[in-house]
Amino acid sequence: MKPRDILMLLALAAIWGSSFLFLRIGAPALGPIVLIEVRVALATLALFVFAWVGRHRVRILHKWWQYLVLGAANAALPFTLIATAELHLDSGLAAILNATTPLFTAVVAWAWAKEPLTTGKVLGVVLGIAGVAVLVGGWGSGGASLYAAAGCSLAAALSYGVAGVFSARAFRGEKPMDMAIGQQFAAALWLLPLSFFALPAAPPSGLIVAVVLVLAVVCTAAAYLLYFALIQSVGALRTLIVTFLVPAFAVLWGAVGLGEPVSVRMLVGLAVILSSVALVVSGSAPRHRARQDPDQAAPQTPVS
Numbered sequence: 001m002k003p004r005d006i007l008m009l010l011a012l013a014a015i016w017g018s019s020f021l022f023l024r025i026g027a028p029a030l031g032p033i034v035l036i037e038v039r040v041a042l043a044t045l046a047l048f049v050f051a052w053v054g055r056h057r058v059r060i061l062h063k064w065w066q067y068l069v070l071g072a073a074n075a076a077l078p079f080t081l082i083a084t085a086e087l088h089l090d091s092g093l094a095a096i097l098n099a100t101t102p103l104f105t106a107v108v109a110w111a112w113a114k115e116p117l118t119t120g121k122v123l124g125v126v127l128g129i130a131g132v133a134v135l136v137g138g139w140g141s142g143g144a145s146l147y148a149a150a151g152c153s154l155a156a157a158l159s160y161g162v163a164g165v166f167s168a169r170a171f172r173g174e175k176p177m178d179m180a181i182g183q184q185f186a187a188a189l190w191l192l193p194l195s196f197f198a199l200p201a202a203p204p205s206g207l208i209v210a211v212v213l214v215l216a217v218v219c220t221a222a223a224y225l226l227y228f229a230l231i232q233s234v235g236a237l238r239t240l241i242v243t244f245l246v247p248a249f250a251v252l253w254g255a256v257g258l259g260e261p262v263s264v265r266m267l268v269g270l271a272v273i274l275s276s277v278a279l280v281v282s283g284s285a286p287r288h289r290a291r292q293d294p295d296q297a298a299p300q301t302p303v304s
Helices: 003-030 032-053 060-083 089-097 101-112 119-138 146-171 177-195 206-234 244-258 264-287
Strands: none
Touching: 003 032, 003 060, 003 146, 003 206, 003 244, 032 060, 032 177, 060 089, 060 146, 089 119, 089 146, 089 244, 101 119, 101 146, 101 177, 101 244, 101 264, 119 146, 146 244, 177 206, 177 244, 244 264
């Protein structure tokens, strides 16, 4: 990887890691459903503008029901679950739990697509379970709300895993920009009717408006463009390195921005989970090409 690629990778990880911080700030003020509805709607508009500037002709209606599924599984549901989790969970912890996505993807691919579970993948899943146990066990008397929040974070990771397997089967040959626009637009459609029943009691402050704008334009729309540029430059497999960097940045932003504590148990849990992800990814590596045609559908990396 060239220095420019490394800088892009670090920038993407920092942006996606910061999204957990912004969710932690925005969710209590707007509620998870309204926060995510505004986020994905604004992200859709921003992506349409980016497509227009780049003279890209958007094509999504030919796979309308597939995009509805992808929008639900890869955006509306996991985004809302993570925002719900962060009503009770520190942003760093939520990000670490979200890093289990490749583990769920491996299990879903085995159960649905009959992709074999190699020894490395099995060890990775087992080690990942141990990492989650280390984190969850550290809460002690944290109460049912904290365990429910952890369950929401893990359910979001499972949803990302389902979306990853589905997109690999349903979107072969689709342009990455179309996939980004299609899933965000579909997510906005799913959440729009629900948001009318979850409107906040008070109008948002200037800080919350700024948080939502950054979430939509920077952490979603612009981050997708950076992600696709990385795939084009270094290939899909190397771009997966971002999976290991996002939780580290999220822990850093949470500690600096919100004063969230960083315990030894938390760092151990992070190390164990990332080690498990490394085992799963290495077990899948032979099935991927080193480089990916930028005109082909990109792998679905979770965006919190």
